[in-house]
Amino acid sequence: MCSCRCVDVPRIAELCHAKNTPICIDGTFATPINQRAIDLGADLVLHSGTKYLAGHNDVLAGAICGKSDLIAQIRAMHNVLGGTLDPHAAYLMLRGMKTLGLRVEHQNKTALEIAKRLERHPKIERVHYPGLPSHPDHHIAKEQMKGFGGVVSFEVRGDLWTTAKFVDGVRIPYIAPSLGGVETLIEQPTVISYWDQGPEKRAAYGIKDNLIRYSCGIEDIENLWDDISQSLEQI
Numbered sequence: 001m002c003s004c005r006c007v008d009v010p011r012i013a014e015l016c017h018a019k020n021t022p023i024c025i026d027g028t029f030a031t032p033i034n035q036r037a038i039d040l041g042a043d044l045v046l047h048s049g050t051k052y053l054a055g056h057n058d059v060l061a062g063a064i065c066g067k068s069d070l071i072a073q074i075r076a077m078h079n080v081l082g083g084t085l086d087p088h089a090a091y092l093m094l095r096g097m098k099t100l101g102l103r104v105e106h107q108n109k110t111a112l113e114i115a116k117r118l119e120r121h122p123k124i125e126r127v128h129y130p131g132l133p134s135h136p137d138h139h140i141a142k143e144q145m146k147g148f149g150g151v152v153s154f155e156v157r158g159d160l161w162t163t164a165k166f167v168d169g170v171r172i173p174y175i176a177p178s179l180g181g182v183e184t185l186i187e188q189p190t191v192i193s194y195w196d197q198g199p200e201k202r203a204a205y206g207i208k209d210n211l212i213r214y215s216c217g218i219e220d221i222e223n224l225w226d227d228i229s230q231s232l233e234q235i
Ligand SMILES: *Cc1c(COP(=O)(O)O)cnc(C)c1O
Pocket: 026, 028, 029, 048, 049, 050, 051, 060, 061, 062
């Protein structure tokens, strides 16, 4: 997840369907703007509405889409489990989705540009972004996605503390583990999401101490870049 790997959806769909198994794609990072997983062969697509769909970092929601026979089974379970959006959250979802296309297009552009600039920066060791030719799944992303999304992850040249100093030095993003909203968010997965798992598990997941996840919002790209640059200069 933190290195933004891409799944070859038609290939996985073929393998699953050969065994009569439905395939569900979590389209949260991709968004319906950048990837049409059902057209690519998936049976179900789920989205965290909390992220790009609502897009304003102010609601918790989710959606699952697919053929009616599969959705009917999920709906029956949903009736038992009881999760229901309150009317205001539903309103925020609808309101947010009106600008989904505009936001994602902007976020695609910003993330690609930031990824390219980071890749050339001497204080950055490595950048993980499916829109870069250096990414191991770039060929899959190019074929199966219209845009590469708003999340860039990268490794700062240095240890846990140098990386934490960089995070503390940026002024525009909020430090938070979510993504996909209009405000840029930054996090150091080792510290924020995976600390309890310990160093062995983190290593197995490929989460290095110097890894950063940066979720581009809709701020001006030059402001974001100036902010990143000034913080990198301080470490
Ligand atoms: C955040 C996230 C979820 C969970 O969504 P919530 O709305 O926070 O419950 C699921 N999948 C992915 C890929 C996510 O990023």
